[in-house]
Amino acid sequence: MTDRTAVPILALEQATYRYAGRERGVLHACSIALGGEKVGLIGPNGSGKTTLLQCLIGILQPHAGVLRFKGEIVADKNSLRTMRRHVGFVFQQADDQLFSPTVLEDVAFGPLNLGMTPEEAEAIARSTLASLGLSGYEARVCHRLSGGEKRLVALATVLAMSPELLLLDEPTNDLDPVMRKRIISIVNKLPQGMLIVSHDWDFLSRTVSSCLAMEDGRLTPVPMDVLHSHRHGDTADGDPQRPHLHATRPVNCG
Numbered sequence: 001m002t003d004r005t006a007v008p009i010l011a012l013e014q015a016t017y018r019y020a021g022r023e024r025g026v027l028h029a030c031s032i033a034l035g036g037e038k039v040g041l042i043g044p045n046g047s048g049k050t051t052l053l054q055c056l057i058g059i060l061q062p063h064a065g066v067l068r069f070k071g072e073i074v075a076d077k078n079s080l081r082t083m084r085r086h087v088g089f090v091f092q093q094a095d096d097q098l099f100s101p102t103v104l105e106d107v108a109f110g111p112l113n114l115g116m117t118p119e120e121a122e123a124i125a126r127s128t129l130a131s132l133g134l135s136g137y138e139a140r141v142c143h144r145l146s147g148g149e150k151r152l153v154a155l156a157t158v159l160a161m162s163p164e165l166l167l168l169d170e171p172t173n174d175l176d177p178v179m180r181k182r183i184i185s186i187v188n189k190l191p192q193g194m195l196i197v198s199h200d201w202d203f204l205s206r207t208v209s210s211c212l213a214m215e216d217g218r219l220t221p222v223p224m225d226v227l228h229s230h231r232h233g234d235t236a237d238g239d240p241q242r243p244h245l246h247a248t249r250p251v252n253c254g
Contacts, residue, residue: 008035008071009087013065015064015067027048032212035165039196039210042212053089069086087165088159103156110157128156129156133152133182134153164192172200194208
């Protein structure tokens with residue numbers, strides 16, 4: 001059970017955000033506190049899920065509200081840099097995250113930026129790739145990988161920096177059933193707390209311990225039995241024959 005008295009790793013308090021040129025805001029007084037728990041986030045397209053993630057990692061700055069890392073306000077470049085050393089963000093599109101010629105260079109980039117020697121960074125990169133079943137991919141060219149392989153390498157670039165918390169944006173989007181099953185296994189084995197945005201309710205029912213819904217820029221809790229009730233087409237080994245997405249299904253938050 002989560003210790004509610006503990007200081008969260010990352011917290012966004014009463015955040016409001018509106019994109020330029022839009023009359024309506026995307027976030028309306030949103031508050032969320034994240035620690036060691038794996039938390040799901042569902043909601044229709046355009047409801048503000050990715051905007052929330054980008055506010056949490058500091059890509060976007062809320063027009064109102066406060067971002068805190070371990071209780072301290074993230075208010076300048078130094079505090080933002082400190083927070084990002086401990087919080088990893090995996091983009092929905094892996095191509096937005098991969099920019100080096102080879103897999104090894106991409107995964108070693110983060111440790112190098114943390115001040116490690118090239119030898120140390122390479123050792124960490126190789127170890128991280130091995131932990132995700134990607135040994136032998138070191139010399140592969142990133143843009144020639146499959147979509148699922150790119151997704152795993154993008155995750156490796158974040159894990160190589162030993163984050164305490166992970167923010168994952170649609171980690172199973174467009175994956176085939178085999179790669180989806182692999183992602184489920186990896187997520188369940190990772191020790192970090194997570195906030196996972198996904199339209200794939202079945203995936204969340206297998207990976208998170210609590211869930212929130214975003215609708216019209218506001219967060220509400222979702223009972224876990226709502227997620228579990230949406231498991232469909234299970235095979236004998238408990239894996240779905242195909243993902244079932246419920247992007248526009250209304251949520252009964254109780």
